[in-house]
Amino acid sequence: MRPEYVLKLLENGERVDGRKLDAFRDIHIETNIIKRAEGSARVKIGKTDVIVGIKTEIGEPFSDMPNMGILKTGAEFTPIASPDFESGPPGEDATELARIVDRGIRESDCIDLEKLCIKEGKEAWEVFVDIHIINHDGSLIDASALAAVAALRVTKIPKLENDKIIRDKTEMKLPLLHTPITVTVGKTSGKFIIDPSKEEEEILDSKISIAVMEDGKICAVQKSGESSLSMEDINEIIDLAVKKSKEIRKLL
Amino acid sequence: MGMKTDEKLIVKGERLDGRKPDEIRETEMKVGVIPNANGSAQVRFGDTIAIAGVYGPRPLFPKHLQESDRAIIKCRYNMAPFSVEERIRPGPSRRAVEISKVTRLALEPVLFLEEYPETVVDVYIEILQADGSTRVTGINAASLALADAGVPMKDLVVALSGGKVDDTLIIDLCGKEDNYSEADIPIAFLPRKKEITLLQMDGQLTPQEIKNILKNVLKAGEGVYKKQKDALMKKYEE
Numbered sequence: 001m002r003p004e005y006v007l008k009l010l011e012n013g014e015r016v017d018g019r020k021l022d023a024f025r026d027i028h029i030e031t032n033i034i035k036r037a038e039g040s041a042r043v044k045i046g047k048t049d050v051i052v053g054i055k056t057e058i059g060e061p062f063s064d065m066p067n068m069g070i071l072k073t074g075a076e077f078t079p080i081a082s083p084d085f086e087s088g089p090p091g092e093d094a095t096e097l098a099r100i101v102d103r104g105i106r107e108s109d110c111i112d113l114e115k116l117c118i119k120e121g122k123e124a125w126e127v128f129v130d131i132h133i134i135n136h137d138g139s140l141i142d143a144s145a146l147a148a149v150a151a152l153r154v155t156k157i158p159k160l161e162n163d164k165i166i167r168d169k170t171e172m173k174l175p176l177l178h179t180p181i182t183v184t185v186g187k188t189s190g191k192f193i194i195d196p197s198k199e200e201e202e203i204l205d206s207k208i209s210i211a212v213m214e215d216g217k218i219c220a221v222q223k224s225g226e227s228s229l230s231m232e233d234i235n236e237i238i239d240l241a242v243k244k245s246k247e248i249r250k251l252l
Numbered sequence: 253m254g255m256k257t258d259e260k261l262i263v264k265g266e267r268l269d270g271r272k273p274d275e276i277r278e279t280e281m282k283v284g285v286i287p288n289a290n291g292s293a294q295v296r297f298g299d300t301i302a303i304a305g306v307y308g309p310r311p312l313f314p315k316h317l318q319e320s321d322r323a324i325i326k327c328r329y330n331m332a333p334f335s336v337e338e339r340i341r342p343g344p345s346r347r348a349v350e351i352s353k354v355t356r357l358a359l360e361p362v363l364f365l366e367e368y369p370e371t372v373v374d375v376y377i378e379i380l381q382a383d384g385s386t387r388v389t390g391i392n393a394a395s396l397a398l399a400d401a402g403v404p405m406k407d408l409v410v411a412l413s414g415g416k417v418d419d420t421l422i423i424d425l426c427g428k429e430d431n432y433s434e435a436d437i438p439i440a441f442l443p444r445k446k447e448i449t450l451l452q453m454d455g456q457l458t459p460q461e462i463k464n465i466l467k468n469v470l471k472a473g474e475g476v477y478k479k480q481k482d483a484l485m486k487k488y489e490e
Contacts, residue, residue, distance in 0.1 A: 036382065040334065047288075051380065053332060054334065074333065076342050079305075079376050080286060080289065080304075080376035080377075080378055081305075082288050083307050087328055128333065128334075130333040130339075130342070132332050132380075135289075167337050
């Protein structure tokens with residue numbers, strides 16, 4: 001019984017692939033891989049493979065933020081990525097993933113949205129962050145958040161000429177203020193683990209995803225999983241996430 | 253089709269990207285790119301990139317969909333939202349539904365489906381970057397992914413587009429040629445027996461022009477066939 005075996009190892013502080021409990025798998029980041037996108041990145045964490053493409057279109061600013069650009073994040077669990085994914089509109093998990101990534105970007109003020117206003121109250125750049133999962137072997141949140149930030153960092157806003165988007169000309173680099181890094185910490189049988197693979201995720205009691213800024217401030221948190229956590233657990237998880245975020249940040 | 257441009261698409265016998273009328277773009281094919289899938293491949297023709305994953309043959313549920321004497325094949329063709337200039341809203345469009353269907357029909361004749369009763373073979377195609385001829389690029393990727401999955405096949409399926417621009421018959425249309433062509437014809441075929449499994453057309457051509465394009469595509473397809481075989485061999489060399 002594979003799950004019991006995975007669990008038994010973790011109880012002894014060991015993992016199926018020989019990693020330490022707080023170790024990521026190999027992380028590989030590639031940027032500007034999609035020519036049609038205004039920015040793009042492909043992140044592989046172990047066998048997990050995620051592509052994020054950024055598109056920019058002109059939209060109408062929200063009425064309560066008439067001088068701001070618009071951020072929209074979507075995720076598709078395309079059935080190509082896992083035997084468990086099915087075709088159809090985004091389900092609960094895909095929607096949650098998109099919202100966690102969105103929150104990290106939004107709450108860190110990653111994008112300087114004020115610079116994306118074209119005509120106050122009328123026109124502003126809409127930045128679409130589309131997450132496309134190519135292969136699912138766990139840690140989709142961390143991989144997607146990293147790919148999103150890597151893609152945003154190379155995004156170029158196209159030129160506008162007579163209200164038309166000229167995509168082969170660049171107006172400016174997407175103005176960025178901050179770079180959030182999201183780290184998920186899982187808990188099972190009293191142990192905390194980083195970067196769970198898919199089979200490890202299946203035996204987690206709960207997990208928390210934490211988006212961390214350059215200065216160690218936290219800008220977004222999401223707990224998922226069925227079990228509750230104690231105050232001590234959460235303190236430990238936060239410290240671990242902040243520590244690991246520094247490692248990941250160096251890869252960008 | 254139908255769109256007009258003042259720009260000449262063929263100047264002194266050369267196309268926008270410097271190709272001859274009967275020349276295909278630079279291609280790249282790689283097999284075994286999705287660890288979770290039973291078979292997978294990524295295929296690039298110029299700036300068009302398709303990735304295909306095959307799951308199965310696996311048991312099909314609900315049971316009433318099963319065929320007692322053979323496997324069924326399901327296909328999904330999907331364009332990533334960032335694959336084109338203007339973002340595509342996620343979710344199946346009418347175009348994608350139709351392409352999924354003709355892709356399935358292009359692949360079906362090559363498979364020995366009767367060897368796997370009551371199962372399904374799922375073929376998923378994602379267009380990551382589009383610059384014309386996406387459906388045929390997807391079919392080439394799917395052909396390799398099916399072979400990689402070890403599904404018994406009579407042959408590989410080779411696909412290529414043909415068309416007409418500036419009064420010249422061409423093959424392997426890029427996006428701009430696709431947009432402004434007088435006609436375009438996606439074709440898939442089984443190279444050994446020269447049997448055609450996908451044939452669509454829009455635009456206007458004389459019967460003779462269609463016959464000539466078919467002939468040109470089948471000829472150039474030999475090169476694509478060889479590249480598919482090389483890509484499969486390469487996987488087993490590594």
